[in-house]
Amino acid sequence: MATVVPENVPPSAGWTSYDGWDYNGMKERLERFMSIINKSSLVEHTQLIIGQPVSISEAFSAGQFWCCFELLAVDGRLIIARVRLPRHPDSTSANKHSELYSIECEVATMKFLHENVTGVPFPRLYAYEGPGSQRAGNVGAAYMLIEGFYGNTMQDVQFNICELPISTQEHIITQWTSVQAELATFTFPQIGSISHFSKDTGAIIGKLSTAVAEGLSNDGPFTEAWDYFTAVADAKFRHACKNDAANDDSSFFSRLGPFVFKDIVHNAALFKTGGGPFHFNHMDMGTQNILIDQDFNFLAIIDWEFAQTAPWEVNHYPMPFPLISADAKTDCILQNPDHIAHRNVSRQVAARKMYRQKFRDAEEQALKSRGRSSQKSIADVLDGAASRIYAILEKFGVFEGMEEELTYEMVRLAYGFDREEAKKYLNEMEAKMKGQ
Template sequence: MEAPAKTFPSERWSSFALCESDEEEACLKAFIEHALDILGVSVTISEPFSIGQSWCCFELVAPDREGFIIARLQIPQDPESATSGGADNYAIECEVATMAFVRDNVKGVTVPQVYAYEGPGTSRAAKVGAVYMLIEGFFGNTAADVELQLYNLPIATQEHFIAQWTAIQASLASHTFSQIGSICHYTPSTGPTIGPLASASSFPTAGPFSSAHAYFTALAESYLSTALSRPTPSRFATLGALIFRAIVRGTPLFSSPGPFPLNHMDLGSQNLLIDPATYDILAVIDWEMASPAPWPTYTSYPMPFPSYHSDRETAAWLYDPAHVAHVNVARQLGAQRLYRRGFLDAERRLRGEGRPLGRSIAAGLEGDDAGRVLFVAEKLGCWAMEEELTYELVRLGFGLGGEEAREFMREVEAEFRKDPL
């Protein structure tokens, strides 16, 4: 029986025709020359490429198609400069250090090997015109690219995939630190050094933080600053950020004690590389946001099965088979149960290995309002549901609904107009 064909990531990439000038073609040739130094053989570069807000990725494939490298090119934020600014470069350095730490220390988590990192000032970065990394490629693609709505998969497939997913997160969480920040430096001999958060360029302060309350206070201020900086500020995006700040300041939800578990911070299905045929997780990618973080960052459901609606709304949809949302809600809740069970199993294995977690992630998913508040607050500027999400914050944080909630929001707005600080 023939072995299944290997799936290259570029088979699902849809961006084409980047090379419209001699300068752009020279960039790609520079990647190929560097890959030749690493692999010892000439490579071809994929025609399709993948592009996001900060990175552009190309595939460099050896002639025997047995191995390949991903060229991950940072998109310069300043069009007049060949490389991005200091904050962006610090973030890349933190990502490289974090990946090295995880590769050396975290059992059961596969991280792509970084073959080369060409930072600002190096001759290769100057030749390409941007900072870049050359990293290990894996045959397969992200789980989100293969199936965006994972809860539509057969139950057995969901169980297999989610068991791996939760085991990875639990293994990361078994490594704890005394401060909240980014791993800015790591060597096997010196261990990890925690510095300011690489993902917090908009924070009034970026740490490192010694308490969860200090971290969430800075986070709340950053959400408010972002809402107010919109060209046309949204009333409910701004009000939602104010409500989140009030929850952080006036409730104990975000005062969880340390030590603080290592968290990828963006471990949705979009950052898990899988074998499409088996749903085996091959590697975890995109570590730029990873950091030791407070426990509530672990106790909300990731995409694609979030929980931001009120329990009352969810129950109404679940028990009304005629409702348009009934099927999807039932499937999402089923996936959430599998996700919680996955953590229970992972936590049991860690205890058996003598590596118990500081607290149960599974239990937090069941009853931690802090995780739900955090998830809702993160989505205020992303979805066209800002009014609904703001009311949900009031309900979760202060237990208010109806006219009481509206009155509370009017008071918050009035106080902000009187004293914006």
């Protein structure tokens, strides 16, 4: 059953502040941060923008990079102060320059959305005060003031939407695919992040803002899909090796799988799809980044820091109905009503069919109502081998214990090998990996 979401309950009612942060010096980091932040300056700036008094929440929500405070206006409007946390002393994920560039790209993206999209709900950006600004100095850190919403993430309301009534699933998926289809109508000749936007220049595509955090040795911008996937493959393998060295319990296939993906990118034709145009993609539009009301209406898509232009093959079926298992395995389960996974797999298959059809409907609607369509059909891409392989790669490190099955499925999709042929190929890949 879905969780009942009370109306008009602000997000801060569920914020846990320091709870859950008492490890590796993280709580102390937050306490030091709170000791220097001038919340009254946030209140003052917000009141100046909206022209009425506001109160600021005592509770806060913290992540790896940002801390959020809630500001409530007398007319009930919500504004979220998203304040940049200092880098943790042990952090190696990014440097100050790349962090600032990432923030600037997110701000540019939100400006682009504000000027160009009509069917995508997203928070309004009221203000951004970067390092060096007087207001950031007054507060004690860089910050954004963005629109808040009376709602919750879909993940928190209903973790597995496949358990909802079909009519509710259809309502959710219709909105989900419509948003992505509209974003995909904006195409560019390069793969990268929106580094700058103005009405005069339009959107300028620069290097990927997430390159350092994701471990990409080449940060673009890319003019060929293959160059992008090569950079992703190298980064995924390096990350897998690092994790494997630090985790004695990790599966051997947790390294071999990403290494196999590297081989597929280099030697199969699946990811050699040439140059642009490349579509604009949120890149992280899972249920954790979709705010909804109690009727499952989309209120806003949040967290645009990963947004970029991308090859079409990055689109795949999302959780909780990913397409990562072999078709034969899925068919076998569907044909056996007594199988322990029959109910769950049946629901996932039905959700995928609905998702693909709703994408097709959304693409047709985008062309009909806006006179624009994407250069390719995402509905057609979803069941393709490249999309499925990329979806599998994303699950390494997430679906622990499935690494071997995932690796074999990548090989089957890429080369059409049966089990024995795949085993021989993987033995060769193992030897090659050890040689490197």
